[in-house]
Amino acid sequence: MTAVQDAPAAPQKEIGRDRRRKEDQRLITGRTRWTDNITLPGMLHLAMVRSPHAHARIVSIDTAEAKTSTNVVDVLTGADLGEGQGVNINAWPITPDQVTPTHVPMPSDRVACAGEIVACVVARSAAEARDAAELVDVEWEVLPAVLDLKKAAADEVLAHPDLGTNKSAYWKFDSEEAGTGGNVDEAIAKARTDGIVIEREYRQQRLIPAFMEPRSVVVDPTGEQITMWSATQIPHILRFALAATTGVPESKIRVIAPDVGGGFGGKLQTTPEEFIAWAVARRLGKPIKYTETRSESLVSGHHGRDQWQRLTLAAEKDGTVTGLKVDLLADLGAYVAIVGGGVPVLGAFMFNSIYKFPAYQFGVQTVLTNSTWTDAYRGAGRPEATYAIERLMDELAVEVGVDPIAIREKNWINADEFPFTTVAGMEYDSGDYAAATARAKEMLGYDELRAEQKRRRESNDPVQLGIGVSTFTEMCGLAPSRVLGSLDYGAGGWEHASVRMLATGKVEIVTGASAHGQGHETAFSQIVADRLGVAFEDVEVLHGDTQISHKGLDTYGSRSLVVGGEALVKATDKVIERAKPIAAHMLEASADDIEFSGGRFSVRGTDQGVAIAEVAMAAFAAHDLPDGVEPSIDSEATYDPVNFNFPHGTHLCAVEVDTETGGVKMRKYACCDDIGNIINPLIVSGQVHGGLVQGIAQALWEEALFDESGTLVTGSFVDYLLPTSADTISFDIDHTTSPSLTNTLGTKGVGEAGTIASTPAVVNAVVDAIRHFGVNDVRMPCTPERVWKAIHANDGGDPTERAAMPHFGDEDVAGNQETPGASSTEGAGA
Amino acid sequence: MIPTAFDYLAPTTVEEALSALAQHGDDAKIMAGGQSLLPVLRMRLNAPEMVIDLGRIDSLRGVRDDGDAIVIGAMTPHFEVAKDPLVTEHAALIPKAIEHLADAQVRHRGTFGGALAHADPAGDLGAPALALGAQFVIAGSGGTRTVGADEFFVDLFETAIGEDEILTEVRVPKHTGWGAHYEKFVRVVHQWPIVAVAAAVRMDGGSIAEARVGLTNMGSTPIRARAVEAALVGAAPTDDGVRAAAEQAAEGTNPPSDLNGDADYRRHLARVLTRRAVVAAAGG
């Protein structure tokens, strides 16, 4: 037994190192296991027959011709699959009486949105399946469809006639009822007499997650466990859903999320396609693959956002906020997706943001329409909240006549007031809004740009400059199971991790988080390398396979590091504890005298020690272990946080608006995010950059639109405008550090921060640039046409809100026929 | 997405291509760079039984000098056209337009003739070809004919090329020493233009002696802004000097209304972009 004399020099600390991502070699070259790369012996391919109609009854489906097509094995309809196909579940009924249409993966009687699957072809190749799918003849009886959110809320045309209403659920939070604040109506009434009331209606347009890898699923029914590979964010939840609704015991199901190419929330669904592939594979007893096309993905993968926000902010004359009332209409689409109506509820606690509102009320009406179902999209609820409040704070600043940063400063929670319980009942653990704001201002060159803005205004420059502010916070790390339980969420929010000490001193860690591009393999290796004092290269991260990672709640809601990372820390600490008695035995010392540091167990006060790898080997050999000690130091932990964590930051954006064309050009973007301690700065920068682009894209480019018959007009990337790197500028990013107090690593979520913060920063900048033309809003996306028409709205041309409309022989685009938002500003102080 | 099955021929001469076209008639489709054709096939908006690939016909590729014109082979890829010294010297407007056309991959595969034959009203090459008075050489079983730019563009995605014909080359009259600019207005870089303006200007002394202006996406075909051209003669090459002429840019246009803007907004853009294009062209 060796007792090494000289302790090796402590390796460089891994946490805080900007390690290149170890997974990138395979992800970027594509030499890896994307689901669509998986080929099994005897595998058959599926092609889907989808509804072109938003709402129609299926009169008949003639599959005869398709069945005779070359190499077609079978053609199946909803009637063929019957009950065994399971259902796509809603895991979060937000109220006990929520109206929830049953979502059968392949309906046999009626479709409720375009893109819904009514038949599928099974063939020996994907091309033959596609060819035959064209031959399936469906006779439709087209039913009246409702696409527009406000019209749907009026219940004139029903998305599901048998339900009797389109209104799914009304969920409310009131600070007075909750005992967390005052009465909002009183605050507003008072402000109407001697203060300022800002009333606005904002539109959160519909977005499409547009992950890089289209969804794909392979099902192999030939083993004892039926195995499903899927391009999913949620292998564990998917297994549960399959077991719960298709009658296959959970123990007979293995779900694998191999490398997954992005999700942004778009892959946290259990999809009809997965369930259909599952049912077909079981029925035929053969492996089945289905990979969607981009066109299918855009119409049938869930969409995001889509809200109307009616907002009332009350303040005193000096700009001190006194109340906030939020009234949302949220479009669920045709079905209530897995999180579904929970998305706006996730925003319910965030409209008050970093400000000390004494009274607050939030209500959301979720509504069914004959459109693609909606669910979480990067930020999920919080971008909507942040957008609303940050737009309102700019409007308040204008009313009061002060700089938009000053109005925020007046109202935000000061650094010495943490922990702070908000009017929405959340306990913010840490933060320093002033510090982040000061840094962001410095990076942007705020004062110089304000001076330039003034010059351009005075000289009537055709190019006007606008500066947008967004001082955001969000709640991250889904999440405390108790909180989720109190909100009637269908699952908990814990995470699981285990650490396996291999005989050769290498380490395998298993996490229940399910990375799909985030860089968990790198960041988690860094955490464990430091904690166990082993080399970064010696740590392998295993995830995404229910046979390996048997327990987990997957990746979304900026939870993987703050919840999953913490589970890992706990499992790692248990390894050390388990190793101690063995190390003591090896060192012929008492376990009480053993200390662990830098990967070595040593006897306190001596230079006697053993490396953890040696202990692992000793445990493996098990030749000489102390009595009663198990021959293993592997450990696992399940961690359930007690609270969310609340990253925050200040984002400042300067845009140039070409007043002749309405074109918006980003001039500078600076942000300082406080995300607590940083494990890997490079990964954090990547998350911030990508997040920013996605948030900026909502402000300027992206919008999903249907025409009246329910066809997705933005059904390809020609019309659904995703930005590329050529459309962005270099961002200036930095961080202040207020470690989170809710986990031992002191980390906060960063996956969604950029997306949440940037959208209002950009729109505030656009409005700021043209406010002197009498403009106080431009609807998203702020297209050049909308901006240009906003500028000219007051000179006798089209009204601003008309400008916020796309044009398709005019009135036939859904989401745009409604009367535009009432925008009134009242205030005795104004 | 997967196209329907088709047969494929890759002839090495124009004659072979023409006889294949004659043989298969309606069921055949010519493929140049495939950058517009393949998306159509993959989305199953068209399902030809035979695809005739012109990619191996060497005689259709390259640029040559032909006295008072340069001749661009239909199969010359965009990136080759843009860097060809004859083109940059005598038809500088074309490289200016190609600079903003799609992305590098598309510019390497897509061809000059393919883009013009496709006749997308939002395509970037129609307006420059029209402005420069290009002539289109079209080969058919009966021989070769030449069509002027004014007759070449017939309608949306429709040209003077007959079903059994092939566009072989495009003759562009030399505009040596003319200033040129292509002003393309987009929301994201990789987009087809919402509106674009192609301008070529010959300066004499300090003022504009001659101008050619073509408009992209202001109607079902590229449009020549002749009223603007006439009004520009003698104008000073400044914003103010050009403004009045540019105001006529939308005359006689019939722009579409879509997600990127309604017809009125496009008319407005045409005026602003025309002014900018002409001033930039005049400035070098």
Ligand SMILES: Cc1cc2nc3c(=O)[nH]c(=O)nc-3n(C[C@H](O)[C@H](O)[C@H](O)COP(=O)(O)OP(=O)(O)OC[C@H]3O[C@@H](n4cnc5c(N)ncnc54)[C@H](O)[C@@H]3O)c2cc1C
């Ligand atoms: C992502 C993307 C972005 C793009 N963006 C732009 C843009 O911004 N601006 C722009 O102008 N274009 C754009 N394009 C189109 C591009 O310019 C194409 O290259 C062009 O439109 C077609 O050229 P091609 O050589 O690929 O022709 P193909 O796609 O092969 O053919 C197009 C059509 O023309 C016919 N045809 C081709 N050659 C001949 C011939 N010699 N004789 C008779 N008929 C013929 C074909 O039968 C077919 O109908 C884009 C394309 C893509 C894929």
